[in-house]
Amino acid sequence: MSHHHLWEMIRTLYFLGLAVSMIFTFFMSKDNSLIMxxxxxxxxxxTWPLSFPVVIVFSFF
Structure with a gap:
């Protein structure tokens, strides 16, 4: 596996996680302001690799 292919896989995984965590956070937040x-x-x-698990835990409460 070349370094270029590995970088493409890492980048794809990061952007997939970014999209999933943004959508999940937007719909789970309870603020009235759409901007916030x-x-x-x-x-x-x-910052999804560190902060998205916290959002998931907070969504249970």
Whole structure:
């Protein structure tokens, strides 16, 4: 496996996780303002490997 192919796989996985975590966070947030929900979804999406598990745990409560 070449380094280029490995980088493509990592990048694809990251962007897939970004999209899933942004959509999940947007619909699970309870703020009335759409701007704040969108901003929260962007911030969680960009940092999803560390912050998305916290969103999932908080969604249970």
């Amino acid at each position: 929900r969108f901003l929260a979804a962007i911030l969680i999406g960009v």
